[in-house]
Amino acid sequence: MFGRVLSGDYPRSPILTGALLLILFVLAFAPFLFTGAQPLNVAAKICVFILLVASYDLLLGYTGIVSFAHTMFFGIGGYGAAIALSRLGPSWAALALGIVAAIAVAGTLALLIGLFSLRVRAIFFAMITLAVATAFLVLASQLSGFTGGEDGLNYTVPELLRPSFRLFAEPIFGTIVNGRIVTYYIVFFIALAGFLLLLRVVNSPFGSVLQAIRENEFRAEALGYPVVVYRSFASVVSAVMAALAGILLALWLRYTGPDTTLSFAIMIDVLLMVVIGGMGTLYGAVIGATLMTIAESYLPAIMGSLGKVGAGIPFLSTLLSADRWLLWLGILFILSVYFFPTGIVGKLRAHWQNKRHGTAQRQDSSTPGDSGNTRPSN
């Protein structure tokens, strides 16, 4: 049962399993575990970013495609829902239309970029995606009559999702289940379903071909797999999932603007989350998105408190000032890359594999490499 849900892709490390279960538990019960708006905001953002980062890992980690246009697809999702709700009113039909349009636009654009650009070398493809994403950002800022320009769009969501809506008359576990909590659970379950779907994709025969292409595209071609077609299809799946994440963020924030969906700061965040969590493993997206979002949300406050402690000491107070939180985030990133070059998930899996391998070797000396060895080099 569990194996089918996870598509046979287990965490393969007790520490990782524990961390993932803890994250799942906290996210599943966040509205009942915390009070105040910020924790729920952070939890919703983690859900959205898990889906966004996992969809990017399908491209970068599994297929070896470096794209800088991922936030563009995220933005298409956000703007799709935002434009539909602001133009057509806060109805489910408008939202459905926005979702369908956003997914269709994201998928088509990804297919076109893929078919026209994935034949070129990786660095040129990265440059093309950068140019397309920049053009889209400028377009979103300039078409203010349509997108709200730099100010973005504020809109009303369907009644069920509004804070004033009460799902139950009585509180559940002391919490009033309002439209905000309903929205949170929509975000949570769609992100979870999207993540499990991506897990299915990467563990399917299609996923194996993507990994083969990442390792050596010529060998994959020689086995009969048209690389451009597979890469383009991976781009489409990834873009659709990113658009879905954008739609979820739009529903949660009830606002969509260039800064929340299209900015390069978000693209860099996504890249960092993939690298910190571990490329080529979707569980890395969960760990990376959770750690980075928590760090970005709480580091300024932690730094502020530490700054007060060191207020009397000139250099230390500057260093620990709340304004310096990005510096510390940068240091944390450098340290994590230095100590976990394969990401946290990669490191944890390798640690557990070595531990098990050591135990197995003590029990049975039959291990790969004990037959058919290459001739030792002279």
Place this chain on the structure above:
Amino acid sequence: MPDPLLTLQGVHTHIGHYHILQGVDFEVPRGSFTVLLGRNGAGKTTTLRTIMGLWKASRGNIRFAGEDVTSRATPDIAASGIAYVPENMSVFSGLTVQENLILAARTGKIDAVRLEWIFSLFPALQRFFGLAAGTLSGGQKQMLAIARALIEPRDLILVDEPTKGLAPAIVGNMIRAFREVKNAGATVLLVEQNFMAARMLGDAVVVMDDGRIVHRGAMAELAADSALQQRLLGLHMEAHQ
């Protein structure tokens, strides 16, 4: 002589500014085991890669099973029934042995009887079926690369230096496996530097030098003529006994 399954006529290949193949002509008869010999840099690997469409022939034509495949895309050439085993133990190291084999099966499923036959050729693959290919030894990786080409019946199998860098015991194992493949009636074009292995397997031989064919004929003739070996390959047979 059986009808040719593969025919190369005046094939030229340029890689950048380099003119590697300079009019290659030879045939691979159906059901034969043809060995392509030659010193390093003679153009053997380029020939195989050009047949597979990984490098495009700039002139000449390549016919496979009666059809011109010169300008076809690599996946189409592979789909037409040619399996290719590149040199250097070319497996997908992040995938398991099983996934590597499934990847090579065009139907996405492995035939159980075929798999048993492959396990009988390379027992190590059965033992490490669920392990990542990257954890295998060099010899085991080479076995897996060959097994990928055998997982389904193919009309033609191109193999590039399968014994390169392997310990003598493993080379012997490899030769036994290729003999079984040969006995099963497969058509094979093998690039090999190890003349002893080539001599034991080949029905026909093609010798290349500087991007051209300098000799073609029966392997038995070349094996029996040490002067010819000396002239074509610079070999002293005593060194290979």
